Amino acid sequence: MLTHNLGYPRIGSHRELKKACESYWSSQISLNELLDAGRAIRRHNWQRQHEAGIDLIPCNDFSFYDHVLDLSLTVGAIPARYRPLLDMPDSSELDLCFAMARGYQKDGLDLIAMEMTKWFDTNYHYLVPEFTKDQTFSLTSRNVLDEFQEARALGINATPVLVGPVSYLLLGKEKVPDFNRLDLLDRLMPVYLQILGELQGLGAQYVQIDEPFLALDLQDETKRAYESAYAAITRACPELKFILATYFAGLEDNAELAASLPVNYLHLDLVCAPAQLDQVLSLIPPQLGLSLGVVDGRNVWKNDLKRSLELISKAVEKLGSERVALAPSCSLLHAPCDLVLERDETALPSEIKGWLAFARQKLDEIVTLRGLAQPETHRQYADKLKENMLDMESRRQSALIHRPAVQQRFAAVRPDDLKRQSPFGVRQEKQCADLNLPLFPTTTIGSFPQTDDVRRLRLRLKKGELTPEQYEAAIRTETEQAIRWQEDVGLDVLVHGEFERNDMVEYFGELLKGFAFTGSGWVQSYGSRCVKPPIIYGDVERQAPMTVKWSKYAQSLTAKPIKGMLTGPVTILQWSFVRDDQPRSTTAKQIALAIRDEVCDLEKAGIRIIQIDEPAIREGLPPRQADWKDYLNWAVEAFRLASSRVVDETQIHTHMCYSEFNDIIESVAEMDADVITIETSRSQMELLDAFVSFRYPNEIGPGVYDIHSPRVPTEQEMTALLHKALAVLPARNLWVNPDCGLKTRKWPETRRALVNMVAAAKALREQV
Ligand code: GLN
Ligand code: ZN
Numbered sequence: 001m002l003t004h005n006l007g008y009p010r011i012g013s014h015r016e017l018k019k020a021c022e023s024y025w026s027s028q029i030s031l032n033e034l035l036d037a038g039r040a041i042r043r044h045n046w047q048r049q050h051e052a053g054i055d056l057i058p059c060n061d062f063s064f065y066d067h068v069l070d071l072s073l074t075v076g077a078i079p080a081r082y083r084p085l086l087d088m089p090d091s092s093e094l095d096l097c098f099a100m101a102r103g104y105q106k107d108g109l110d111l112i113a114m115e116m117t118k119w120f121d122t123n124y125h126y127l128v129p130e131f132t133k134d135q136t137f138s139l140t141s142r143n144v145l146d147e148f149q150e151a152r153a154l155g156i157n158a159t160p161v162l163v164g165p166v167s168y169l170l171l172g173k174e175k176v177p178d179f180n181r182l183d184l185l186d187r188l189m190p191v192y193l194q195i196l197g198e199l200q201g202l203g204a205q206y207v208q209i210d211e212p213f214l215a216l217d218l219q220d221e222t223k224r225a226y227e228s229a230y231a232a233i234t235r236a237c238p239e240l241k242f243i244l245a246t247y248f249a250g251l252e253d254n255a256e257l258a259a260s261l262p263v264n265y266l267h268l269d270l271v272c273a274p275a276q277l278d279q280v281l282s283l284i285p286p287q288l289g290l291s292l293g294v295v296d297g298r299n300v301w302k303n304d305l306k307r308s309l310e311l312i313s314k315a316v317e318k319l320g321s322e323r324v325a326l327a328p329s330c331s332l333l334h335a336p337c338d339l340v341l342e343r344d345e346t347a348l349p350s351e352i353k354g355w356l357a358f359a360r361q362k363l364d365e366i367v368t369l370r371g372l373a374q375p376e377t378h379r380q381y382a383d384k385l386k387e388n389m390l391d392m393e394s395r396r397q398s399a400l401i402h403r404p405a406v407q408q409r410f411a412a413v414r415p416d417d418l419k420r421q422s423p424f425g426v427r428q429e430k431q432c433a434d435l436n437l438p439l440f441p442t443t444t445i446g447s448f449p450q451t452d453d454v455r456r457l458r459l460r461l462k463k464g465e466l467t468p469e470q471y472e473a474a475i476r477t478e479t480e481q482a483i484r485w486q487e488d489v490g491l492d493v494l495v496h497g498e499f500e501r502n503d504m505v506e507y508f509g510e511l512l513k514g515f516a517f518t519g520s521g522w523v524q525s526y527g528s529r530c531v532k533p534p535i536i537y538g539d540v541e542r543q544a545p546m547t548v549k550w551s552k553y554a555q556s557l558t559a560k561p562i563k564g565m566l567t568g569p570v571t572i573l574q575w576s577f578v579r580d581d582q583p584r585s586t587t588a589k590q591i592a593l594a595i596r597d598e599v600c601d602l603e604k605a606g607i608r609i610i611q612i613d614e615p616a617i618r619e620g621l622p623p624r625q626a627d628w629k630d631y632l633n634w635a636v637e638a639f640r641l642a643s644s645r646v647v648d649e650t651q652i653h654t655h656m657c658y659s660e661f662n663d664i665i666e667s668v669a670e671m672d673a674d675v676i677t678i679e680t681s682r683s684q685m686e687l688l689d690a691f692v693s694f695r696y697p698n699e700i701g702p703g704v705y706d707i708h709s710p711r712v713p714t715e716q717e718m719t720a721l722l723h724k725a726l727a728v729l730p731a732r733n734l735w736v737n738p739d740c741g742l743k744t745r746k747w748p749e750t751r752r753a754l755v756n757m758v759a760a761a762k763a764l765r766e767q768v
Helices: 016-025 031-052 067-074 080-087 093-102 143-153 165-171 181-202 220-236 252-260 276-283 305-319 359-373 375-397 404-411 424-435 452-463 468-489 506-511 548-556 569-574 584-604 625-643 665-671 688-694 715-726 747-767
Strands: 104-106 109-111 116-118 125-127 159-163 206-210 241-245 265-269 289-295 324-328 512-516 523-526 529-531 535-542 562-567 609-613 651-656 675-678 699-702
Touching: 016 031, 031 093, 031 143, 031 359, 067 093, 067 125, 067 143, 067 159, 067 165, 080 093, 080 109, 125 523, 143 159, 143 181, 159 165, 159 181, 165 181, 165 220, 181 220, 220 241, 220 252, 252 276, 265 276, 265 324, 276 289, 276 305, 289 305, 289 359, 305 324, 305 359, 305 375, 324 359, 359 375, 404 535, 404 584, 424 651, 452 468, 468 548, 468 747, 506 512, 506 562, 512 584, 535 584, 548 562, 548 584, 562 584, 569 584, 569 625, 584 609, 584 625, 609 625, 625 651, 625 665, 665 688, 688 699, 715 747
Parallel strands: 159 206, 206 241, 241 265, 265 289, 289 324, 562 609, 609 651, 651 675, 675 699
Antiparallel strands: 104 109, 116 125, 512 535, 523 529
16 A cells, blocks of 8 residues: 655745745845755655655655746746747746746846636646647756656655646636647647656656546546547556546546546545545446545644545455555645644644644654554554544534534524625715715725835734834834825825734634634745635634724824725635534634624724625635535625625725636625726736626726736836726726735835826826
8 A cells, every 4th residue: 555645845844935935036045045945845845755654755746936837847838928038148947937927027028927826726826827829849847857866866766746738738728819728738748758758767656647627527528638648648658657646626427537547546535525435436447546635635634544544445445455545635735834833822722733734744644544554554553543533532522612602693694684785886876975086996905015124023022022012003103104105106095004914814813713823834825925824723703803993093094085904704714724524604604704793893983995805715616616506605695794784885895816707707796895806917807808798787996907026017008908997897887906915015116006007097087
């Protein structure tokens, strides 16, 4: 029974990758120092996995930015606009990679970054491959091969991990009309075969190919593509053994197809779809092995060993232990690195810590499960099983989890709680009269640059170097400066700037009951951006107002309206590690009730515009369409529960980022926010199409400034985008804003961009 891992967190347990990349970007370290930092992380990860006793250890799961972007470089799918960089003498491959990820404004060049989107229903983002009709592929970056050799030099015959050819094409996007990216498969395959051939030549034994799409809804032509691709792969590389990995959903109607592909192991995500095991076992051909993803790769709860063993023994009974492998359900990229680093009893009480396992601990769980599943080693591990069963029981019974008051409130929710007083048309008139905003009002999404100074304030508070009063005074100063700054720039609806928030979810989590926190539980969100999701372990309840003080203070400084700023229930859920002992929908609605309390208090305090951010609604969509309706129903209900108990005059905003809206536009409309601001700038307003063809009824601010890149857009550029929007939306419904919060930007570039943005809005007012 082999144990293997699908991928290990690449950021380093102390976020070494983030620090190295950002130092390199600000020219504080050299390229060589950055490369060294990458090597150190990889070596450390390989050693960890080796020490844990994992048989097959992945390589090429590392990336300086994103593994899908790396693959685009590997196969030479480099959009034409970056060609000038290829010809530049001292620009390295990694510089090209960063330019593609972040845009490039130097040397007289001005290249926009590639589009970025969520990796399935996770909070990881990948860079969307861009394909043209005449797309060609050739082996361009040798990273995969280099990493394999690097591991071998350290004595590890690692298992290279590649996103498979079909999923790679499906992850991308046609940049010109009239062709289907899957038609590029014939051109792409030779590069895969070349890479695999070279790996075989170098002595690789196993290769893991990730085909997450194989567990999604597939069209017939995609099924054919799978058949031909994998026939070609195994034909070309008879000495390699292949693990074909699926995750995030069950195979269902694709089970037969998946089991018929000529690979050695098929990996199943048995955490999100345990029922698929029976189905696959019923049709598995004699030569195929199964890799059982029994340890949750994307949540933090300790594995229920007994339950996993039931699944394992079912497979062993049918296949024999030789044909069974054990693994996490998906790459551990989505899990924090190491629970051992958590030592703060107030943030993470030891009782709760006892219920958790992070990436490193999950490796141990896999090895333990193997020990328990094999009769010859079972006794050696029997104590671990006993201990685990006690842990499971203590969690179920814990008084920390269950709060009767919350459960009663939840049970008392009525349909009226989900409805605003009047329909949008009525509200719009009232809000218009009340707020008296100009046409094309300008605003931002909430946060302003979180400078090192601001972050240091929080650190000093934590260390006791600042009293809470001193900290508050400093944040007040920041807030006041931001108000003056916004007035100066000429924005119409101001924000307080979110200086008091470390993170839009963590901030609320810290103030709500039912949440625990880690000190080092970072996971990668995109590039160097990491998040530290809270852990929702119990019933959620608000203890006291959370934001009112700051919004009220900001409003006291200006005659312009201040937009109150809250994070929505679905986003808080989606960006946390969520308890797995009750339905997610229940937890979402508990959070919604807490947010509703805050909305009401903001209104009472005189805040007339309240934004409830739901950037994560789209990413929570289950991978399989059959499950969408149910999810969207409760997600919309949670938002409405949080937002409906206000008077007509109070304007509710929401914000969503990185969303493909086509699939969910009806539900977005059902949320019935008065104003929605969305990402669109990187896709040149493409995302707006969904709103237009649906005739989205409420007000909308399609982002005109891409804040995910340091590049400053010109006034003309934004005017052009606004004209595009105006051609399809009623003028009175159009807002002007960046496409997300400005937290990660620097002040000078933000100022130049927003000055341009306000100028663009003013120019438009004159033209219309
Ligand atoms: N209000 C948040 C901010 O501006 C929204 C961030 C987000 O959408 N991810 O930071
Ligand atoms: Zn956003």
